[in-house]
Amino acid sequence: MKLRDIPTPALVVDVNAMERNIRRMAEFFADRPCKVRPHFKAHKTPAIARRQLAAGSCTGLTCATVGEAEVVVAEDLTDDLLIANEVVGPGKAARVAKLAARADVKVAVDSHAALDDLAQAACAEGVEVGVLVDVNVGLPRCGIAPGEPALELAKLVAATEGVRLRGLMGYEGHVVAIEDRAEREARTAKAMGRLLDTAGMVRAAGLPCEIVSAGGTGTYDITGRMDGVTEIQAGSYVLMDTAYAKLDIPFELAFSVLGTVLSRPKPELCAADSGHKACTMDHGNPSVKGIEGASVLFLSDEHATISLPAESTLAVGDRIELWPSHIDPTINLHDILFAVDGEEVVEIWPITARGYLEHRASEILRGVGG
Amino acid sequence: MKLRDIPTPALVVDVNAMERNIRRMAEFFADRPCKVRPHFKAHKTPAIARRQLAAGSCTGLTCATVGEAEVVVAEDLTDDLLIANEVVGPGKAARVAKLAARADVKVAVDSHAALDDLAQAACAEGVEVGVLVDVNVGLPRCGIAPGEPALELAKLVAATEGVRLRGLMGYEGHVVAIEDRAEREARTAKAMGRLLDTAGMVRAAGLPCEIVSAGGTGTYDITGRMDGVTEIQAGSYVLMDTAYAKLDIPFELAFSVLGTVLSRPKPELCAADSGHKACTMDHGNPSVKGIEGASVLFLSDEHATISLPAESTLAVGDRIELWPSHIDPTINLHDILFAVDGEEVVEIWPITARGYLEHRASEILRGVGG
Numbered sequence: 210m211k212l213r214d215i216p217t218p219a220l221v222v223d224v225n226a227m228e229r230n231i232r233r234m235a236e237f238f239a240d241r242p243c244k245v246r247p248h249f250k251a252h253k254t255p256a257i258a259r260r261q262l263a264a265g266s267c268t269g270l271t272c273a274t275v276g277e278a279e280v281v282v283a284e285d286l287t288d289d290l291l292i293a294n295e296v297v298g299p300g301k302a303a304r305v306a307k308l309a310a311r312a313d314v315k316v317a318v319d320s321h322a323a324l325d326d327l328a329q330a331a332c333a334e335g336v337e338v339g340v341l342v343d344v345n346v347g348l349p350r351c352g353i354a355p356g357e358p359a360l361e362l363a364k365l366v367a368a369t370e371g372v373r374l375r376g377l378m379g380y381e382g383h384v385v386a387i388e389d390r391a392e393r394e395a396r397t398a399k400a401m402g403r404l405l406d407t408a409g410m411v412r413a414a415g416l417p418c419e420i421v422s423a424g425g426t427g428t429y430d431i432t433g434r435m436d437g438v439t440e441i442q443a444g445s446y447v448l449m450d451t452a453y454a455k456l457d458i459p460f461e462l463a464f465s466v467l468g469t470v471l472s473r474p475k476p477e478l479c480a481a482d483s484g485h486k487a488c489t490m491d492h493g494n495p496s497v498k499g500i501e502g503a504s505v506l507f508l509s510d511e512h513a514t515i516s517l518p519a520e521s522t523l524a525v526g527d528r529i530e531l532w533p534s535h536i537d538p539t540i541n542l543h544d545i546l547f548a549v550d551g552e553e554v555v556e557i558w559p560i561t562a563r564g565y566l567e568h569r570a571s572e573i574l575r576g577v578g579g
Numbered sequence: 580m581k582l583r584d585i586p587t588p589a590l591v592v593d594v595n596a597m598e599r600n601i602r603r604m605a606e607f608f609a610d611r612p613c614k615v616r617p618h619f620k621a622h623k624t625p626a627i628a629r630r631q632l633a634a635g636s637c638t639g640l641t642c643a644t645v646g647e648a649e650v651v652v653a654e655d656l657t658d659d660l661l662i663a664n665e666v667v668g669p670g671k672a673a674r675v676a677k678l679a680a681r682a683d684v685k686v687a688v689d690s691h692a693a694l695d696d697l698a699q700a701a702c703a704e705g706v707e708v709g710v711l712v713d714v715n716v717g718l719p720r721c722g723i724a725p726g727e728p729a730l731e732l733a734k735l736v737a738a739t740e741g742v743r744l745r746g747l748m749g750y751e752g753h754v755v756a757i758e759d760r761a762e763r764e765a766r767t768a769k770a771m772g773r774l775l776d777t778a779g780m781v782r783a784a785g786l787p788c789e790i791v792s793a794g795g796t797g798t799y800d801i802t803g804r805m806d807g808v809t810e811i812q813a814g815s816y817v818l819m820d821t822a823y824a825k826l827d828i829p830f831e832l833a834f835s836v837l838g839t840v841l842s843r844p845k846p847e848l849c850a851a852d853s854g855h856k857a858c859t860m861d862h863g864n865p866s867v868k869g870i871e872g873a874s875v876l877f878l879s880d881e882h883a884t885i886s887l888p889a890e891s892t893l894a895v896g897d898r899i900e901l902w903p904s905h906i907d908p909t910i911n912l913h914d915i916l917f918a919v920d921g922e923e924v925v926e927i928w929p930i931t932a933r934g935y936l937e938h939r940a941s942e943i944l945r946g947v948g949g
Binding site: 213214215216217218219250273274294295297298299300301319320322323326345349350351352353354382469470471472473474478480482485486487489490491506508509510511512514524525526537538541542543544545564565567 | 584586587589644664665667669670671689692715720723839844848856861878879880881882895908912913934935938
């Protein structure tokens with residue numbers, strides 16, 4: 210199969226660029242105590258995770274949802290797994306407990322309610338689930354306050370049957386995209402100070418803290434150099450997007466949304482079939498690859514309206530590639546990735562963990578009506 | 580199954596509100612020459628399309644993609660089908676020709692290239708495919724210029740073997756969301772004037788123009804009252820979103836994204852599991868349903884960070900519902916819809932046409948590697 214035969218819109222991975230990204234990350238961590246725990250949520254694609262793990266310097270995989278973790282275990286990608294997110298809601302803790310019978314599963318916890326739920330499910334399943342206390346390091350989202358509140362929760366975890374305290378996590382998501390390196394470094398140091406100070410308090414209290422998990426693609430070489438951080442949860446580095454490409458990090462854009470020109474209503478305009486149902490815009494409009502002076506004017510559901518240089522010869526039926534501003538949600542729109550080497554499609558990879566897997570479960574559909 | 584048992588994030592439809600929306604639209608068109616051709620792209624859900632068609636006042640269904648049309652035909656929803664979009668790219672025209680053997684399929688055409696492609700595929704399949712000349716009425720996207728250029732294309736369609744000229748379409752997408760009714764009416768009249776004048780020229784040239792298709796949820800009662808417009812391509816009215824709810828139209832918000840509170844790190848903040856992989860933000864942040872003073876601060880991949888009144892008793896594990904700003908891409912993220920009546924889940928509907936169906940075809944995955 211050739212690039213020109215792919216029905217559009219479609220996701221295209223430049224396998225050589227991707228392999229270079231994977232190698233660069235593995236090399237950075239090869240001789241350090243800190244390792245990378247690639248974030249599966251970025252691509253949800255077993256074929257890519259296998260390549261990341263095979264390159265070495267990895268502790269295992271990070272997931273954001275129970276459904277992703279289920280795919281990781283079902284596909285036998287690794288038995289070292291972190292769900293770097295709170296697990297709350299109907300059936301979720303029970304599903305984690307089932308996974309813990311088959312793999313070394315750690316879960317982020319920031320509340321008594323979530324801890325109780327998890328411990329109860331683990332006891333019912335006769336397993337022990339690992340816990341990282343989720344510490345808020347500045348991003349207004351999840352996480353318990355650093356210092357005493359986090360220490361108290363760690364003590365409670367350590368004293369609770371069914372769970373085992375493994376350490377801490379803290380995601381500095383509020384600083385990973387800061388373009389200026391000096392400012393990114395300073396603010397990362399401040400955020401990580403909160404996490405590492407808390408880790409010190411936990412250890413001083415005689416509690417285990419073997420894992421200190423943090424970091425992302427934008428801070429891998431800042432947080433990843435800090436004493437006491439044991440792993441980096443980077444995801445985007447493997448394929449990259451235009452938001453991360455603004456930073457001074459050595460990863461290449463290895464991913465695009467392939468579209469077809471549907472209409473060329475005016476010399477300075479075309480409409481392609483790659484709208485925001487094919488390419489998300491939560492981090493801004495995508496960029497046009499390889500056409501000097503072209504830019505996306507706006508995306509609608511099924512169309513990208515693109516401004517072109519009037520002299521462009523682009524015609525109806527021609528291909529046009531967009532670089533998305535954010536890979537994670539863009540990949541989550543699709544079911545497969547086309548891995549290409551030049552003009553050749555060398556493999557097609559299912560995006561196995563796309564969407565919310567509990568909702569694809571046939572038992573739900575059998576349970577009630579249509 | 581009860582609302583409280585639904586694993587989140589999940590999409591919830593208030594069936595009673597939806598039925599009222601469907602009834603209001605059917606009643607508006609009951610005694611008019613113009614009818615509604617509900618847009619399947621809005622929800623991609625056969626169970627909903629069946630209810631829209633059953634309510635009457637419909638000509639058939641509108642689709643935006645060949646994949647949607649394939650689902651409409653496979654599910655036997657209607658045999659009167661409009662793909663209100665250009666059909667271009669590998670395999671697409673051939674797939675339309677296959678559909679035309681089983682249903683009365685019309686396709687929007689705005690270029691010689693797309694027309695040639697379609698005619699060739701139709702001849703190869705031994706069928707005739709209906710064509711609406713797609714006229715640009717002001718939205719910078721697809722569509723040939725009104726007047727002479729559109730007339731010339733209509734003549735070419737009429738003279739081309741394998742296709743049959745059925746009329747015109749023109750989508751006034753640039754005006755459907757204008758909140759002020761007087762301005763919306765004035766600009767709709769201007770846009771539709773271009774389409775109706777062109778229709779007059781086509782008829783004056785002795786060519787058939789039985790269909791004049793236009794309109795959306797925001798203009799259904801403006802465009803739908805105009806002499807000469809035969810059908811309205813409205814989609815969103817059936818479930819509604821916060822963008823359309825700003826207009827003075829009689830449709831109710833019948834749809835929400837159900838989430839679970841993962842974390843309540845501060846009295847004035849919570850994080851829920853309904854991020855932008857569950858609820859798109861291309862038309863802006865969603866709104867919080869039913870909590871006075873609550874609003875979405877930002878969405879990230881798997882989290883909604885929500886500002887709460889400090890006195891709110893919302894706790895980890897509680898449910899929170901978001902009203903999306905745009906239903907079409909939000910529904911496209913999910914695989915099923917939970918239809919509820921109060922606290923009771925009465926049916927579960929597969930979103931059968933979600934994503935790009937050509938990419939789920941097993942033959943593609945069999946064809947190359949992975």
